[in-house]
Amino acid sequence: MSENFFLADRFEEERSGLRAVAYRLLGSLAEAEDAVQETWIKLNRTDVSDVKNLGAWLTTVVGRVCLDMLRSRTSRREDPLPEQDGSVRLPDPVVTALAGVDPVQEILVADSVGIALMIVLETLSPAERLAFVLHDMFDVPFDDIAPMLGRTTVSTRQLASRARRRVQGAAPVADSDVTRKRNVVNAFLTASRGGDFEALLAVLDPDVVARSDGGTLVPSILRRGASDVASQAITFARFAADARPVLVNGSPGVVSFTEGRPLSVMSFTIRDGRITGLDILTDPDRLSALGLTA
Numbered sequence: 293m294s295e296n297f298f299l300a301d302r303f304e305e306e307r308s309g310l311r312a313v314a315y316r317l318l319g320s321l322a323e324a325e326d327a328v329q330e331t332w333i334k335l336n337r338t339d340v341s342d343v344k345n346l347g348a349w350l351t352t353v354v355g356r357v358c359l360d361m362l363r364s365r366t367s368r369r370e371d372p373l374p375e376q377d378g379s380v381r382l383p384d385p386v387v388t389a390l391a392g393v394d395p396v397q398e399i400l401v402a403d404s405v406g407i408a409l410m411i412v413l414e415t416l417s418p419a420e421r422l423a424f425v426l427h428d429m430f431d432v433p434f435d436d437i438a439p440m441l442g443r444t445t446v447s448t449r450q451l452a453s454r455a456r457r458r459v460q461g462a463a464p465v466a467d468s469d470v471t472r473k474r475n476v477v478n479a480f481l482t483a484s485r486g487g488d489f490e491a492l493l494a495v496l497d498p499d500v501v502a503r504s505d506g507g508t509l510v511p512s513i514l515r516r517g518a519s520d521v522a523s524q525a526i527t528f529a530r531f532a533a534d535a536r537p538v539l540v541n542g543s544p545g546v547v548s549f550t551e552g553r554p555l556s557v558m559s560f561t562i563r564d565g566r567i568t569g570l571d572i573l574t575d576p577d578r579l580s581a582l583g584l585t586a
Contacts, residue, residue: 303335309347311324311328313351313426313430317421319384319410320384322384327361331350331354334357351426359418362421385540385541386541388538388539389539405542412458412459419441423452424452428456466561473543474537476495477546479491484526484528484529485529489522496566500568501515502569502570503569503571504573507578534586545558549586554586556574556579557573
């Protein structure tokens with residue numbers, strides 16, 4: 293019995309880190325929780341008396357669980373890639389208040405894992421995503437990742453390198469100054485609410501891309517260019533009676549409400565003081581699951 297209590301305590305110590313691994317691999321908060329729970333079940337069914345580093349062992353187990361889930365998802369093709377066939381599928385956002393950030397949530401999105409990066413991760417193959425996330429984000433040695441993929445260490449290293457090039461090419465480094473980013477977001481909100489088209493053009497990058505994921509009930513929208521995105525922002529602002537600043541994956545964002553229910557979560561990618569990407573989750577089912585309150 294004491295051994296069971298010890299394992300339970302050790303697992304709880306590792307839980308937040310395991311959720312962080314699973315979230316980066318799956319892009320879904322609910323699936324990440326499922327993967328962590330499956331890892332706990334596997335721990336209970338395995339003799340780990342000879343395991344010297346339980347944290348590393350659990351990380352590889354949750355990685356294997358997530359890999360199976362990613363491969364199953366790919367075979368079913370139920371989740372479209374971003375911008376595939378005109379549809380838009382955004383990863384789940386991690387939304388926190390500006391003050392009093394939950395330490396567990398903070399671990400979940402540490403290392404600037406913004407929505408823009410998560411979207412790029414969605415385009416990788418399951419094997420590429422596993423190799424890149426485990427090695428580049430969690431320092432898991434390639435020697436430990438290779439057996440999970442049934443590959444050699446050299447082949448696994450090449451997978452991660454290919455994924456790294458794709459990530460760096462599709463998700464360039466954005467501004468890191470939180471205060472500066474918050475000022476840009478506030479300027480965007482003020483201009484949208486006031487219907488100030490010229491002010492919006494000033495804060496939007498000329499080649500800005502806006503994605504909106506409305507789920508199965510609301511058509512998804514993909515817009516490109518400052519003029520098109522500015523027009524849509526002004527239109528959308530009329531429906532959002534209450535827009536509140538929050539942190540979305542650790543970066544300034546906005547949650548909009550109407551009649552007390554969440555209407556959208558907006559995430560911004562900002563580079564050189566201008567908005568280059570705007571990702572908007574409007575799927576009512578997924579918004580409801582986030583537990584957002586006005």
